[in-house]
Amino acid sequence: MLNKVVIFGAGLIGGSFALALKQAGAVGEVVGVGRSRTSLERARQLGIIDAVADSIEQAVAGADLILVAAPVAQTEAILAAIAPHLRSGTVVTDAGSTKTDVVAAARRALGGKIAQFVPGHPIAGREQNGPDAAIPDLYIGKKVVLAPLPENASADVDRVAAAWRLCGAIIHRLSAEEHDKVFASVSHLPHLLAFALVDDIARKPHADLLFQYAASGFRDFTRIAGSSPEMWRDISLANQAALLTELDIYTQRLSEMRELLAAGDAAGLEAIYANAQRARHDWIKTIEAAEKQSREGGD
Amino acid sequence: MLNKVVIFGAGLIGGSFALALKQAGAVGEVVGVGRSRTSLERARQLGIIDAVADSIEQAVAGADLILVAAPVAQTEAILAAIAPHLRSGTVVTDAGSTKTDVVAAARRALGGKIAQFVPGHPIAGREQNGPDAAIPDLYIGKKVVLAPLPENASADVDRVAAAWRLCGAIIHRLSAEEHDKVFASVSHLPHLLAFALVDDIARKPHADLLFQYAASGFRDFTRIAGSSPEMWRDISLANQAALLTELDIYTQRLSEMRELLAAGDAAGLEAIYANAQRARHDWIKTIEAAEKQSREGGD
Known part of the structure; x- marks a missing residue:
């Protein structure tokens, strides 16, 4: 059970995370932070967040878990704003599509508090964006890649993994590279x-x-x-x-x-086309089997 | 009304053409020709063709329209086999995905009878192939490109166009090139x-x-x-x-x-991505409008 979760960016990715945790009954309070007040108010109307933060300091205080789900280019500025207020006991993760640059940005922004940052990337998306696109089952059966740092305590990595699992996701681990x-x-x-x-x-x-x-x-x-x-x-x-x-x-x-x-060269071209067709066919068979297993409750 | 239609290749493309003409009540008899006897018998069971040809000569005799719907590499051999038996009054068309090579092949194979060949390309397909994949509404709202030759009589081009229109297709014209x-x-x-x-x-x-x-x-x-x-x-x-x-x-x-x-160069990359996104968005709007018009009975 997480008492307080903070999401930076209450759109599709952050909003769906919040809705899934709420549906699982796994969170006490969700606080939203973002650049657009309109968007945050909309997220509150939709029940994605319980409160809009008045300040970063207030938002971060007492948080169990902070998810940064804003465009990757904003990650460093957000982490730098969080850093001065970050107390031990709070774990920060992100949802960025790239990881080596995020890790570098986090090291610059968080300095000595880098151990509290567990890099992540949920492999899920929809065509739509924004709070109205958020749905509680976005992550069911989807992969979330965690790229833990050498400094991370395993309990902190587990806290992030457990939250994503409550959303229905399957955890994978890769290095950032x-x-x-x-x-x-x-x-x-x-x-x-x-x-x-x-x-x-x-x-x-x-x-x-x-x-x-x-x-x-x-x-x-x-x-x-x-x-x-x-x-x-x-x-x-x-x-x-x-x-x-x-x-x-x-x-x-x-x-x-x-x-x-x-x-x-007909034979040469056909060999490439045939290799591609075979590989794609095998891949589709694998993912269809995994989807079937996931629907049947496997992990 | 076409008394006799012959299809070379009773698979997805040829079979759907035959089924659509039958559904429109626009054809007396459909005769199938192909390399696989099993496939032709299956097409007959499915009601795609009424008879399997015993010989090319018998198939071609008295035909109003012949559709060559076999792999493009076979077009020349098929037209060469048809040529000696082709009488005036019969129009031949094809469904090949390329046209300049088909025209060259047709000129070699048909010689002095080239005026009877109207090159065509229906823009429709499905993942599946073979007679079992054939459906009568494959061509509804789809484009069929005709690439008439200078030698073609306009009445022959019209016969081919009319048959495709009976299948629900929209006729476009382009040169082979x-x-x-x-x-x-x-x-x-x-x-x-x-x-x-x-x-x-x-x-x-x-x-x-x-x-x-x-x-x-x-x-x-x-x-x-x-x-x-x-x-x-x-x-x-x-x-x-x-x-x-x-x-x-x-x-x-x-x-x-x-x-x-x-x-x-962030601005340079973004300009390309944005141009692509805008162009695709405009294109999707256009095809969705065309699909809507087609569903509402337009042409």
Whole structure:
């Protein structure tokens, strides 16, 4: 049981966390902090938070757990504002999509109190944002990656893990560096590629004609290019090194495929397409089995 | 009213065409031709075709309309087999995903009878294939691109267009070259990019770890990498020139984005992401409006 939980950012991610804890009967009071008073008032109307903080000092006082669920670029400023008021007994975690930059920011902002910060990343999202998008079951069956620091006490890591488990999530652990490499591959690069394709087509003089013939395959391929440009600008830059590495490897693969195509190498092209199809098919089978197990109450 | 329609390939595309014409009461008899006797018998059981042809000669005799709905690589052999038996009064069309290569193949195969061939491409598909996947409403509200030849009589083009309209489709016209440029951009390149990404990840030593964290965005982005490797090998090679052009332009865009990312140019990256997001948003609004109009009976 958590007596007091503070969320910085009462939108989709923070708001759904609060609603899930409340539904589990696992929290006494949820206090919201944010830049938009309107948004916080809306969160209070929706029952996501019980109170809007008057000050950071008041918000942080007596908190068991603080979740920073604001855009990653704001993490350092938020942690710096929390730092002077942070007492032992309070654990801070975050929901940022990148981790090495967040850890660096946390070390700068929290200094000697860094042991109280447990980096995290819930792998869940929806198309919508803001308090109205928050739902209590957003995290059911979803992964939450924790990237504990060497300084963290295991009890503090457990407190964060237990809160996410109460939301229905499955806890995974990676180092911050592993995390960023993994998500550069399976999330950040695909976003960049999808943005690049739509931008490429939109700049062509006959863009209207092209879009007219784009069909369901294009729609799915480019869905992630409908994501927030600001958020993905921040993620791209926050994970710059790993994203550059993945982009270079991918560009090299494209260049090899270009050679096969130019040479009319049917067998070479088919081998790549077939390897991809097989790998995706196996992956889909695995996640469908996991989803089935999750629905049946497994973990 | 068409007395006799012949479909080469009674799978998803050809079978759905036959079912739609039957549902519209627009055809007397549908005869099926194909390489797999089992598949044709299944199509007959399902009511897609009324008879399995004993020979090409018998199938083609007295046909009003012949649809070639087999893999594009087989088009030339099928047209060459049809050619000696083709009488005036019969119109031949196809459903291939590329058009300049099909036109070249048709000219070689049909020679002096080329005027009877009206190239076409229905823009519709499903994940499934084969006769069991065929449904009568596959083409409702979908585009069918016709790429008429200078030799075609307008009455023959109209016969093909009328048949597709009876299936619920909306007819568009492009030249074969325009068609292939458009689909290189909005379909063939995205397929190649999706295959490349999944193949890239599957080859990494830690592929299992990566796939474990791939989520819904990755799933949508790579859905088209679940497509048939043989089919996409053939399409890639059939549209080689246009696909190479689009791939080169895209690779150039990626290289420019790499420079922005390496330079930490936040504004430059955001401008590209925002342009893409806006263009996709406008496109989705347009297709949703068109879908609404189509449901309400417009054309």
